[in-house]
Amino acid sequence: MLSKNREHQFQEKSNIVYSAQSNFGVLPETTEELNFNAPTEFCGHYSDCMKMSASAESVAEYLDNHASWFVRCALPMKVQPLGDNGYALVIGRFGSFGYELEPKIGLELLPQEQGIYRIRTIPIPGYDPMNYDVDYRASLQLFEDSVEKNGVLEHITRVEWELDLKVYIQFPKFIQRLPKSLVKSTGDKLLNQIVRQVSRRLTRKVQEDFHQNI
Known part of the structure; x- marks a missing residue:
């Protein structure tokens, strides 16, 4: 799912290691400087559309059965199922200024409610994140269009999504x-x-998986 936030342009890498400019000479001089202060908040709002060559009913059936495709399509991220609708994901390693994190977050793919799908963060049993927290709130909605090609009516479904991330x-x-x-x-x-690269890769894999298997 590709973010429309065009403020920054980046080139996708082959692995999931994200970094920004870190050559500022700020590596810790003593172990005391590794002590942590109050958290800093980063946030963003993202939205885009993923198109599927099928009816909204077919796309909904596919999305409802996420257990059959989510783990596979999320690769190379490490994914572990949590119950019926949850997953624990290791997003990758990222950092800057000589400081790195490899966050692990829990996401719950809620069943659709009046045609709207929602994804939210959930705790991961037995896992205590150190020095970070993530608030992930996404929604997806299906819109079906009909296009006539050579006298044949084809169905195109747009999966429009929004993400509020803190x-x-x-x-x-x-x-x-x-x-x-x-x-x-x-x-x-x-x-x-991170959002741009992960969403772009996930969009491509979900589209390929859907059209190959449905």
């Missing part, structure tokens, strides 16, 4: 020596990069 990170003290505006702008840029 990430809270407790940076070590040596990061706090940097200007807050620099840390914030670098973090926002990195968040946009």
Whole structure:
């Protein structure tokens, strides 16, 4: 699912390691500087559309049966099912200024309600995230169009989605020596990069999987 946030343009990498410019000479001088301060918030709103060459009914049946495709389509992210509708995902390793995180988040794909699908963050049993928190709230809605080609009526379904994402990170003290505006702008840029690359890859894989198997 490709983000429409065009403020930053990035080139996709072959693996899931994200980084921003980190050559600022701010590596910790002592172990005391690894102590963490209050969390910094990064947020973004994203939206786009994924098209499927099928009726909305067929697309809905596919989305409802996410257990049959989500783990496969989410690769190379590491995914572990959580109950009937939940998944634990390791997004990848990312960082800047010599500080890296490899976050693991729980997502629940809620059953559709009046044609709207929602995804939200859920706790991962037995896992305590250190120095970060993620608030992921997404919604998807299906819209069917009919197009006539060579006298044949074809169905096209648009999966329109929106995502509100907030990430809270407790940076070590040596990061706090940097200007807050620099840390914030670098973090926002990195968040946009991650959403853009992951959504683009997931969109492509879901479309391919759907058209190959449905």
